[in-house]
Amino acid sequence: MEKKRNxxxxxxxxxxxxxxxxxxxxxxxxxxxxAVQDALKDAGLSINDIDCTVHGNMELFEMxxxxxxxxxxxTGTYGKSAYRLTTGGTTGSTVVCxxxxxxxxxxxxxxxxxxxxKLQEGHTTGGITNMADPLWFRKLQTGALTGSAGYMMMEExxxxxxxxxxxxxxIIMDKHACLNPNSHRAFGLEWxxxxxxxxxxxxxxxxxRLIHMCSQSDGACVMILASEERAREITxxxxxxxxxxxxxxxxxxxxxxxxxxxxxxxxxxxxxxxLFERNGITDPVEYFDVFEMYDPSAWWGLDWxxxxxxxxxxxxxxxxxxxxxxxxxxxxxxxxGGVIAANPIGATASVRVAEAAKQIRGNAGxxxxxxxxxxxxxxxxxxxxxxxxxxxxxxxxx
Amino acid sequence: MGRRxxxxxxxxxKNEPDIWHQRFQGMLLDCFEPIIEQTGVTFDxxxxxRDVLTCSDDVFxxxxxxxxxxxxxxxxxxxxxxxxxxxxxxxxxxxxxCILSGHDDVVLYLAHCKESQTESRRMNTNLGYDPFYxxxxxxxxxxxxxxxxxxxxxxxxxxxxxxxxxxxxSRKNAxxxxxxxxxxxxSKKDVMKSPMLCDPxxxxxxxxxTDWAAGMLLCSEERAHEFTDNPVWITGFGNCMDSYFLGDRxxxxxxxxxxxxxxxxxxxxxxxxxxxxxxxxxxDASAYQLPMWAEGVGLVDEGQGGAWIDAGGMDASNVNLSxxxxxxxxxxxxxxxRAVEAVIQLRGEAGKRQAKGVKRALAHGTxxxxxxxxxxxxxxxxxx
Numbered sequence: 001m002e003k004k005r006n007x008x009x010x011x012x013x014x015x016x017x018x019x020x021x022x023x024x025x026x027x028x029x030x031x032x033x034x035a036v037q038d039a040l041k042d043a044g045l046s047i048n049d050i051d052c053t054v055h056g057n058m059e060l061f062e063m064x065x066x067x068x069x070x071x072x073x074x075t076g077t078y079g080k081s082a083y084r085l086t087t088g089g090t091t092g093s094t095v096v097c098x099x100x101x102x103x104x105x106x107x108x109x110x111x112x113x114x115x116x117x118k119l120q121e122g123h124t125t126g127g128i129t130n131m132a133d134p135l136w137f138r139k140l141q142t143g144a145l146t147g148s149a150g151y152m153m154m155e156e157x158x159x160x161x162x163x164x165x166x167x168x169x170x171i172i173m174d175k176h177a178c179l180n181p182n183s184h185r186a187f188g189l190e191w192x193x194x195x196x197x198x199x200x201x202x203x204x205x206x207x208x209r210l211i212h213m214c215s216q217s218d219g220a221c222v223m224i225l226a227s228e229e230r231a232r233e234i235t236x237x238x239x240x241x242x243x244x245x246x247x248x249x250x251x252x253x254x255x256x257x258x259x260x261x262x263x264x265x266x267x268x269x270x271x272x273x274x275l276f277e278r279n280g281i282t283d284p285v286e287y288f289d290v291f292e293m294y295d296p297s298a299w300w301g302l303d304w305x306x307x308x309x310x311x312x313x314x315x316x317x318x319x320x321x322x323x324x325x326x327x328x329x330x331x332x333x334x335x336x337g338g339v340i341a342a343n344p345i346g347a348t349a350s351v352r353v354a355e356a357a358k359q360i361r362g363n364a365g366x367x368x369x370x371x372x373x374x375x376x377x378x379x380x381x382x383x384x385x386x387x388x389x390x391x392x393x394x395x396x397x398x
Numbered sequence: 399m400g401r402r403x404x405x406x407x408x409x410x411x412k413n414e415p416d417i418w419h420q421r422f423q424g425m426l427l428d429c430f431e432p433i434i435e436q437t438g439v440t441f442d443x444x445x446x447x448r449d450v451l452t453c454s455d456d457v458f459x460x461x462x463x464x465x466x467x468x469x470x471x472x473x474x475x476x477x478x479x480x481x482x483x484x485x486x487x488x489x490x491x492x493x494x495x496c497i498l499s500g501h502d503d504v505v506l507y508l509a510h511c512k513e514s515q516t517e518s519r520r521m522n523t524n525l526g527y528d529p530f531y532x533x534x535x536x537x538x539x540x541x542x543x544x545x546x547x548x549x550x551x552x553x554x555x556x557x558x559x560x561x562x563x564x565x566x567x568s569r570k571n572a573x574x575x576x577x578x579x580x581x582x583x584x585s586k587k588d589v590m591k592s593p594m595l596c597d598p599x600x601x602x603x604x605x606x607x608t609d610w611a612a613g614m615l616l617c618s619e620e621r622a623h624e625f626t627d628n629p630v631w632i633t634g635f636g637n638c639m640d641s642y643f644l645g646d647r648x649x650x651x652x653x654x655x656x657x658x659x660x661x662x663x664x665x666x667x668x669x670x671x672x673x674x675x676x677x678x679x680x681x682d683a684s685a686y687q688l689p690m691w692a693e694g695v696g697l698v699d700e701g702q703g704g705a706w707i708d709a710g711g712m713d714a715s716n717v718n719l720s721x722x723x724x725x726x727x728x729x730x731x732x733x734x735x736r737a738v739e740a741v742i743q744l745r746g747e748a749g750k751r752q753a754k755g756v757k758r759a760l761a762h763g764t765x766x767x768x769x770x771x772x773x774x775x776x777x778x779x780x781x782x
Contacts, residue, residue, distance in 0.1 A: 004500045027530065053639075059483070060462040065455070065526040066484060069766040072642045079657065082639040082771060083492055084483040086456075088463035094480050098492065104499035106401075107491075107635070107665075131462040244501075246449065246478030250470040270476050274443070383466050386479075 003243060003278060008396060009103045010231035010238030011357045013043025013112075013224030019184035019342035022120050023218040028067065029074030032116050035220035036075055039112065043224045043234055050224070051108040052081035054098045056091040056115055057346030060130060061122040075114055088131070089294070089382025090246070091115060092221065092349030097388065099225045100241045109227050115350035116220035124216040124345070131383075133251065145213070147206025149299040154207065157314060163207065165317045167198045170212055170298035170340065172326050177337025179327070179367035184217040184342040212298040212340075219344035221351045228396075239357040242391040242398055243279055247271040249385045267387040268307035268379070275389050276310070279398065284309045285319075285331050289373040290359045292352040294381040295338045305333065308379060308389070327369055335359060335367045349380030353390055360394045403494045404622035404629040405777070407436045408741045410612040413579040413726050416514040417609040422459065426471045426508050429613035437615050437625035439504060441473050449478035449502050451493055453486035453509035455730050457522050460515075472508050482509075485681070486612075487733030487763030487773045491635035493616045503618040504625075510611035511728035518607055518729060526767065532643075539683075539729070540604065542767030544596040546649045547686040551598065553650045554693070555704030556686055558598075562589035563707060564685040565602050565724065572721025574750040575739075579608060579726035603685040608726040612738050630744045634668070634776030636661025644768065655694030655762070655772040662760075666776040671696045675776075677716040677743055677759040679736035682724045687769070691762060692717060695774065716753045719743070733763010737775055744779040 015038030017023075023031050040047060053075055055068035064070065068077070068084045083102070087094045092115035099113040125143035132141040153162040171194060177186040189197070201209035231238040247267045272284070281287050293308065295301030305316040305325075319325055325333040334341075336355040339348055356376035358364040374395065380388035409432040411417075411425055420428075433439070440446035450472045454464040461467060465481040472479060482489040486509040496502040516522055523539035550556065566586055572578035584602060592602035615625060622629040638657035641647045659671070668674045678697060682688040689703030697715055698706040712718070720739035723732040740759035742748050758778045765771040 006498055006500045027528075056483070058456065058462055060456040063457075063525055064528075065457040065522055066766065068484070068639075069526060069770050070528045070642050072639055072770075077639045078641050079653070080639060081637050081658075081661070082484075083488055083637070085492070086463075086465075086481050086483045087479070088466065098480070098495075101492070101495045101499040101501050104501065105495040106498060107495055127462045130460075131466050133467060134461075246480065247476055248469055248474040248479045250475055251466050267476065383463055384469070 006104050006106060008228040008240060009100050009225050010228065010240050011223050012226045012231050012234045012238055013039040013045060014354045014357060015039025015042060015222040016182055016351065016354060017219045018182050019217045019219040019344055021184060021215065021217060023118065028062065028116070028118050029071045031118060031218065032071055032114060032220045033074035035222040039222040039224050045224065045234065047076040050080060050110055050112045052102060052111045053077045054095045054111060054113040055082065055084045056086045056095040057117050058086060058088060058091065058127065061124060061127045061345065062118055063122060081108065087382055087386065089345055090349055090380040090386050090388045091346045091382065092351065093353065093380030093388035093390065096223060096350060096353050097244050097246065100244060103225050103227050109230050110224060112222060112224050113350065114220065114222050115347035117344040117346040118218045119216040119345065120218050142205060144296055145205050145208060147208045149303045150207035153299065153303055157317060161317070163198050165320050166212060166298045166302050167194050169302045169320050172323065173298065173334060173338050173340050176327060176335050176367055177341035180337050180341065181365060182342065183337050185215050186337065186341060208297060208299060214296045214339045214343040217342045217344040219342065219347050221347040221354050223350065223354055237361045239360045240393045240396055242393045243275060244388065244390045245271050245275045246388045248383065251384050266307045267385050268304050269310065271387045271389045272308050272310055275391065279391060288331060288375050288377045290335065290356060290369055290376045291331060291333045292336065292356040292378040293333055293338065294349055294352055294379050295334065295340065296381065298340065301338065327367065332369050335364065335369055349388065352378040352380060356392050360392055401498055402619055402631040402633045403497045404617050404619060404631055405614055405741050406617055406622060406625035406629055407433045407615045408612065408738050409433050410577050410738055411610065412577050413608050413610045415579065415606065415608065417512065422510050422512055423467060423471045425510050425611040426468060429508055429611050430471060433506065433613050433615050439615055439625055441477060447473065447477065447504050447506045449496065449505055450474055451480055451482060451489050451505055451507040453482040453489050453730065454511065455483065457525055458511055458513065458516050458518065458730065472506065484771065485733040485763040485765040485773065486731050487737055487761065487775060488637055490632060490737055490775050491637060491773060494632050494635055497616065497618050503621055505616045507616060508613040509731055509734055511730040512609045513607045513728045514609050523767065539767040540596045540599065542644060543684050544599050545644055546768040547598050547684060550650045550686055550690050554689060554701050556689060557704065558590050559586065560704055560707050561603055561685040562586035564688050565589045567712060568718065568721050568724040571719050571751060572725035575720050578721045579606065581606065581725060599684055605683050605723050606726045608728045610728050610731055612731065612734055628745050630741045631778045631780055632775060633778050634662035634666030636665065637771065637773035639771045642770065649768060652690065652694030655691060655769065658772040658774045659695045662774040662776050668776065675758050675760050676756040677740060677753055679718055679720060679740050679759065679761045680722065681732045681736055681763045682718065682722045683732055685724060688718065688722065695760060695762060716756070719751045719753060733761065733773060736763060737761035737777065740777050744777055
């Protein structure tokens with residue numbers, strides 16, 4: 001179903017901290033403040049221009065109850081409207097969805113959304129395991145680590161081809177990360193290391209190896225969204241939010257059973273189908289110029305390309321094998337280096353939108369795609385296979 | 399702005415000291431089913447609920463991503479879900495934005511908090527303070543309130559007798575509310591002899607630890623007739639954040655509440671709240687807050703809280719006929735409970751506590767110690 005926007009909304013300011021394993025030089029509000037300052041400077045605005053803020057992270061990671069209260073010191077929210085929304089890993093996307101809705105509604109003209117995490121101050125895998133139901137699932141949960149995507153891909157495509165494609169994806173991400181000055185992890189991996197890493201990187205679960213997996217990082221990402229009227233005054237490079245969709249699954253993934261006739265589809269595919277249908281996108285690989293994907297591991301990134309881009313068979317493997325997802329390829333994926341390069345969880349999904357928007361503006365930095373970027377896709381991932389998908393545009397021409 | 403959003407149905411369970419026999423999910427299911435029954439709403443991708451809002455808290459539920467456990471119950475099977483992580487009343491403002499933006503036309507909202515399951519008063523709200531300065535000295539929401547209470551009582555002439563009167567009245571009103579906790583009636587003497595919780599706040603001055611859940615169905619103006627013939631309209635919303643450090647704040651200035659109320663009044667086109675609003679539900683987590691928030695929303699002149707109580711202002715202005723948070727709603731839901739009660743009053747379904755001729759009501763909620771963040775909602779009755 002087509003959506004009628006009350007009014008258009010654009011991203012007019014973007015701020016990111018450097019991502020790192022230990023930001024011991026700053027406390028949480030100070031770290032958030034760095035990204036807030038960066039975003040205000042980017043937009044050429046002062047804190048007095050902001051009507052409202054939206055704040056989000058996962059509070060059990062740092063054990064601060066409603067951290068937006070304390071963070072007021074760093075966010076500058078004093079005297080402003082303030083919302084706080086959280087949805088696990090997708091929090092960073094949800095705060096952008098919320099900012100978009102709040103501006104589009106006409107209730108606020110300029111809204112600043114803030115995603116952050118300081119994972120060094122908590123225990124990430126313990127925290128994630130604690131999301132599982134204490135009676136049914138908690139003893140089985142291994143944090144965010146799962147080997148099932150690798151196992152299924154090896155079943156479908158053969159062990160050698162699947163493992164090689166996953167490591168190709170991983171090295172491409174590292175090559176992108178090495179260009180991005182904000183990356184937490186940029187190793188400088190070379191193609192001749194591919195076989196060695198495939199066999200010798202330490203195993204985490206099955207064929208999910210240490211090198212495949214994302215990090216835990218500290219960092220914050222802030223965006224300023226404005227109504228069309230204000231956006232045009234503020235910047236000559238507004239990035240328009242065309243549409244977004246959130247699709248969740250229940251906690252007990254098989255609550256409705258396995259129906260052979262109606263196989264349960266991945267939320268990523270469901271979200272993409274719905275979003276593209278209502279926006280008249282028939283060939284996403286042709287349409288989009290960049291895709292910033294929330295890829296927690298190389299196996300998931302590789303597997304999920306097929307779902308988000310509505311591909312069939314081994315089309316996604318071919319895109320990777322032919323390096324079409326590298327900067328300069330047909331559809332660059334994660335020129336930022338993606339989640340494997342930096343993962344401050346509450347900010348991670350915000351970074352996907354922010355980096356996609358920077359690509360549209362053409363000022364992403366050393367990892368800027370050299371060809372024009374007019375249409376961008378950005379995803380978030382969290383919870384029990386929850387997905388958020390954003391469409392960003394350079395022109396208001398849809 | 400001139401646009402409004404409909405509340406088509408509300409549901410709630412009874413406020414209880416300890417719902418030991420049910421998990422959070424069961425509490426929410428008991429709110430979910432009546433909404434589906436009352437409205438006939440579906441989860442159809444074209445015409446039904448595509449996005450759900452919830453409110454809960456990771457620290458109170460002791461689960462990372464506390465909404466994760468609610469997905470099965472709230473119908474988030476291939477539908478969107480977003481969690482409000484502040485007092486649930488803010489979800490009404492956000493639902494309003496979702497609908498007015500055009501992104502949604504029907505939003506289901508479900509909220510829960512099971513305070514009995516956790517060390518809510520001291521440990522959890524102590525975690526609401528920074529680990530460097532405030533947490534180590536034991537600051538929590540109760541002793542933050544105590545600082546504010548002492549200063550406000552001085553400013554507005556609030557005595558122990560006034561506080562006792564507020565508590566006695568709250569219990570009396572709650573006795574007429576079938577969803578309120580059954581605390582039993584108390585006398586002014588009982589209140590004034592109640593043990594000191596955090597000077598000057600006595601045990602009976604402060605809301606009791608409570609379990610509760612509630613739900614609402616909200617939709618666009620155009621579609622309200624599909625779900626109800628007795629809609630209540632959200633016509634105004636505002637919220638505002640004050641400073642973090644208590645020492646940076648003028649604790650009795652009602653700075654954030656005044657700003658939140660101003661926004662809500664501007665949106666709803668209200669010029670004189672005393673004349674234009676018929677019923678007030680204020681988020682009184684502690685007895686002193688009832689007159690203080692009444693000053694903040696402009697119902698009472700600044701510094702006149704004590705005189706207002708003496709003049710019978712609480713009854714004259716229909717303030718907290720539900721019993722208020724003071725009788726027992728969980729933290730996180732204190733504001734939403736106010737909105738639920740206002741909706742019931744506007745629908746004319748408040749039974750023994752029904753106020754006459756209520757056309758427009760104000761509901762208020764706070765988040766954080768001593769009201770760091772305030773939200774105000776204006777609700778109206780009206781034909782479609």
